[in-house]
Amino acid sequence: MTIMRKALHRRSFLRGVGAAVGLPFLDAMVPAMAIGQARAARAPLRMAFAYVPNGIIMNQWNPGYEGTLGELPRILKAMEPHRDDILVLGNLTHNTGRALLDGAGDHGRCSGSYLTGIQVKKTTVDIKAGVSCDQIVARRLAGQTRFPSLEVGLEDARQAGDCDSGYSCAYTNNLAWKSETQPLPPILDPRALFERLFGNGAALNPEARARQSDYRRSILDFVSEDTRKLEATLGPTDRRKLDEYLSSIREVEGQIERAEKTNAQIDPHMEKPYGVPADFAEHFKLMTAMITIAFQADLTRVVTFMMTREGTSRPYREIGISDGHHPCTHHQGKPDLIEKVTQINTYHATQMAGWVETLKSIREGDRRLLDNMMVVYGAGLSDGNRHLHEDLPTLLIGNAGGAIRTGRRVVYRKETPMCNLHLAMMERMGVHMEHFGDSTGQLSFADLT
Amino acid sequence: MQFQQVKPSVGIVFDSDLGNGVDAALALALLYGLEGKGEARLISNSTSMSSLKSAAFADVLAKFYAGPPPAAGAFAGFERPLPPIGMPGDGDLSGDTAVLKAVLEKTTPEGMPAYSHGINRLNDTADPVALIRNAMTAQYDENCMVVLAGPAINLVKVMDLPGGLELIRRKVKLLALAAGSYPDGRTDPRVKADVAAAKRLLSEWPTPIVAAGTEVGDGLPFPGSSIQKDFAWAPAHPIVDAYCAFRNMPYDAPAQVVAAVLYAVRPDGYFKLSAPGKISVLEDGRTRFTPSADGPHKYLVIDPAQKERVIQTYAELASAKPVPRQNPRFRNNQKKNGAPPPPEPVNQK
Numbered sequence: 001m002t003i004m005r006k007a008l009h010r011r012s013f014l015r016g017v018g019a020a021v022g023l024p025f026l027d028a029m030v031p032a033m034a035i036g037q038a039r040a041a042r043a044p045l046r047m048a049f050a051y052v053p054n055g056i057i058m059n060q061w062n063p064g065y066e067g068t069l070g071e072l073p074r075i076l077k078a079m080e081p082h083r084d085d086i087l088v089l090g091n092l093t094h095n096t097g098r099a100l101l102d103g104a105g106d107h108g109r110c111s112g113s114y115l116t117g118i119q120v121k122k123t124t125v126d127i128k129a130g131v132s133c134d135q136i137v138a139r140r141l142a143g144q145t146r147f148p149s150l151e152v153g154l155e156d157a158r159q160a161g162d163c164d165s166g167y168s169c170a171y172t173n174n175l176a177w178k179s180e181t182q183p184l185p186p187i188l189d190p191r192a193l194f195e196r197l198f199g200n201g202a203a204l205n206p207e208a209r210a211r212q213s214d215y216r217r218s219i220l221d222f223v224s225e226d227t228r229k230l231e232a233t234l235g236p237t238d239r240r241k242l243d244e245y246l247s248s249i250r251e252v253e254g255q256i257e258r259a260e261k262t263n264a265q266i267d268p269h270m271e272k273p274y275g276v277p278a279d280f281a282e283h284f285k286l287m288t289a290m291i292t293i294a295f296q297a298d299l300t301r302v303v304t305f306m307m308t309r310e311g312t313s314r315p316y317r318e319i320g321i322s323d324g325h326h327p328c329t330h331h332q333g334k335p336d337l338i339e340k341v342t343q344i345n346t347y348h349a350t351q352m353a354g355w356v357e358t359l360k361s362i363r364e365g366d367r368r369l370l371d372n373m374m375v376v377y378g379a380g381l382s383d384g385n386r387h388l389h390e391d392l393p394t395l396l397i398g399n400a401g402g403a404i405r406t407g408r409r410v411v412y413r414k415e416t417p418m419c420n421l422h423l424a425m426m427e428r429m430g431v432h433m434e435h436f437g438d439s440t441g442q443l444s445f446a447d448l449t
Numbered sequence: 450m451q452f453q454q455v456k457p458s459v460g461i462v463f464d465s466d467l468g469n470g471v472d473a474a475l476a477l478a479l480l481y482g483l484e485g486k487g488e489a490r491l492i493s494n495s496t497s498m499s500s501l502k503s504a505a506f507a508d509v510l511a512k513f514y515a516g517p518p519p520a521a522g523a524f525a526g527f528e529r530p531l532p533p534i535g536m537p538g539d540g541d542l543s544g545d546t547a548v549l550k551a552v553l554e555k556t557t558p559e560g561m562p563a564y565s566h567g568i569n570r571l572n573d574t575a576d577p578v579a580l581i582r583n584a585m586t587a588q589y590d591e592n593c594m595v596v597l598a599g600p601a602i603n604l605v606k607v608m609d610l611p612g613g614l615e616l617i618r619r620k621v622k623l624l625a626l627a628a629g630s631y632p633d634g635r636t637d638p639r640v641k642a643d644v645a646a647a648k649r650l651l652s653e654w655p656t657p658i659v660a661a662g663t664e665v666g667d668g669l670p671f672p673g674s675s676i677q678k679d680f681a682w683a684p685a686h687p688i689v690d691a692y693c694a695f696r697n698m699p700y701d702a703p704a705q706v707v708a709a710v711l712y713a714v715r716p717d718g719y720f721k722l723s724a725p726g727k728i729s730v731l732e733d734g735r736t737r738f739t740p741s742a743d744g745p746h747k748y749l750v751i752d753p754a755q756k757e758r759v760i761q762t763y764a765e766l767a768s769a770k771p772v773p774r775q776n777p778r779f780r781n782n783q784k785k786n787g788a789p790p791p792p793e794p795v796n797q798k
Contacts, residue, residue, distance in 0.1 A: 093579070095586060098583075098587065099587070100586050100587050101588075101589065119586075412572060413538060413571060413572050413574060413575055413576045414533040414575035414576070414580075415535075415575040415580045415583055416576060434611075438583075440579050440610060
């Protein structure tokens with residue numbers, strides 16, 4: 001690490017054997033004469049998509065009003081403390097998720113088209129979608145961060161087989177597509193994600209990994225020398241920031257170790273790789289903590305987060321629901337099933353609200369980390385009972401560095417393509433495209449300001 | 450890949466200046482009549498007027514003929530809600546006519562609106578360009594007919610979408626154009642309203658075009674006598690109210706758009722066709738037809754032998770009682786195994 005520079009390089013790392021820990025945004029990274037003026041400009045903008053499956057009970061999601069957000073419906077209640085930081089968008093549509101003569105398979109289509117805007121090929125073999133908008137941005141930012149993008153999930157990364165009426169599991173289990181035939185499977189295992197973020201690639205051979213594991217040494221132990229050197233050059237504010245940041249990494253490590261220890265207690269009905277927390281909320285918190293660190297350290301600026309795979313029949317025993325999610329969504333108007341789906345939707349949104357709280361709590365120059373982000377939280381179906389692809393539940397969280405005036409419910413015209421939002425977000429990320437998927441033009445951010 | 454086994458009836462994209470006169474409303478009534486007989490599906494309905502009232506009138510007719518969507522929370526299987534109404538969003542939205550007033554301001558004896566609709570603001574309507582494009586994408590190749598009865602701007606914008614021309618070429622069999630006078634004649638306000646769009650449409654639209662001119666509308670009018678007797682099954686009927694508001698009764702209404710719809714769905718047996726040629730648009734909004742053997746355009750010619758039959762068909766189809774939306778296949782499935790039925794393509798009733 002070079003710490004003799006007048007300004008610390010944004011992409012500095014704390015290095016050690018088999019480890020490379022990126023740094024958060026520090027005052028020391030801003031040249032002395034530019035503090036204040038350049039801080040905001042230097043903070044990078046990040047984009048993330050957090051996806052929930054099987055649609056939403058929309059009358060418990062959509063506020064019954066437009067304009068400034070006030071009281072939020074039941075599912076979004078946990079977002080109320082963050083209402084100044086969100087937009088609740090209405091009427092966005094994914095036409096390419098609809099049947100369009102391909103028959104059954106709305107789940108396979110809606111997730112396959114969610115970020116690609118493409119009518120995916122109905123097949124279990126020769127899959128074909130399109131390059132997803134996150135990957136278009138990742139390609140453009142390649143070289144500016146350690147990872148062009150991160151793909152994270154909490155359930156089922158199978159890539160083969162029939163997951164919905166002739167649609168490959170590649171469609172239901174991935175959001176990100178690097179090419180029209182190459183999806184990027186999400187990382188489900190916290191340990192795998194941790195090692196990806198902080199490992200030094202090939203340098204961490206099996207022996208080193210085993211030694212690290214055997215002695216339960218923190219990754220921070222491996223970079224302690226670099227840490228000490230850096231701390232000696234920092235002012236008190238930066239030292240506090242660095243300490244908080246490294247503490248969050250140590251906390252994540254601890255959570256991973258606890259999950260690995262308690263692996264034997266995992267519900268036998270749940271298929272999970274070793275080390276994945278049995279509890280959904282714990283798993284969510286762990287993975288989002290690492291995503292947060294990745295953003296903080298500018299390891300990546302693009303993340304897709306598939307909370308559970310589209311069409312999942314995962315039960316939520318954590319909240320007392322032993323029925324599968326998907327069967328419940330075909331509620332046929334039965335109040336008890338609608339209630340269960342509402343509880344699952346609320347549970348997801350509550351976890352999301354917790355993550356937003358974290359993103360708000362982290363300072364980045366004069367702003368909060370969340371202020372330099374655009375996070376879409378939503379689903380590829382609105383009404384999961386009827387498999388509707390219009391008025392998709394969509395939250396836009398964060399103000400994109402001040403470009404978007406949040407805190408409002410904005411309802412667009414019916415049939416407005418979801419790809420118009422993608423196009424506008426890509427533009428904010430520095431990628432100008434005339435069209436994407438089935439877009440009819442950029443979703444006007446003027447409408448949002 | 451097209452997975453459906455049975456090709457459905459022809460899908461109609463209907464784009465009109467609904468409410469400007471009464472012939473577009475009569476044409477929609479006729480179209481709903483054909484839909485009830487299983488001969489056509491109205492897959493997209495848009496107004497070219499930037500008028501919430503015009504869109505509301507379209508929604509009144511949709512609800513009147515196609516019935517309300519399932520109540521919120523009620524099980525509807527995979528039944529789709531009614532497609533939204535398309536409307537340009539770049540005008541002042543306030544367009545109004547006597548026809549629109551008559552329908553939308555009519556009240557029951559209790560003071561309630563006589564006809565329900567769900568359009569009160571811009572975002573209750575759809576962007577017509579996306580609506581039309583999306584509807585086309587769900588159709589079998591060449592199983593879509595487009596009926597245009599107003600300024601061509603919505604269709605021109607669909608042509609301008611990436612892949613728009615190719616989509617139209619693949620999905621649309623024919624554009625039935627209710628505009629102009631043939632082989633020449635008076636200025637048609639529908640053309641004059643946007644001459645530039647009409648010129649582009651007629652020079653670049655990638656499928657055959659058959660035009661129904663004002664002379665067909667005048668020569669085969671909708672019979673006012675039918676309004677007075679054939680629609681009496683409904684205590685209040687929006688078509689009757691619109692018709693009576695357009696002119697003083699009794700009168701026979703020019704039915705240019707009705708002819709275009711009838712031809713689009715039933716191309717044989719009612720009209721004669723001109724020789725092929727090319728329609729051009731003059732700056733003052735008049736149209737000219739120039740015959741040419743390989744021309745992509747034709748126009749309807751009244752067949753004197755069929756005149757009475759055509760008018761009778763107009764009356765019979767436009768006054769038909771609405772047929773409840775149903776899909777026996779789904780109901781049978783539910784009865785058999787209680788499982789949710791398979792989904793059907795979007796916008797299909």
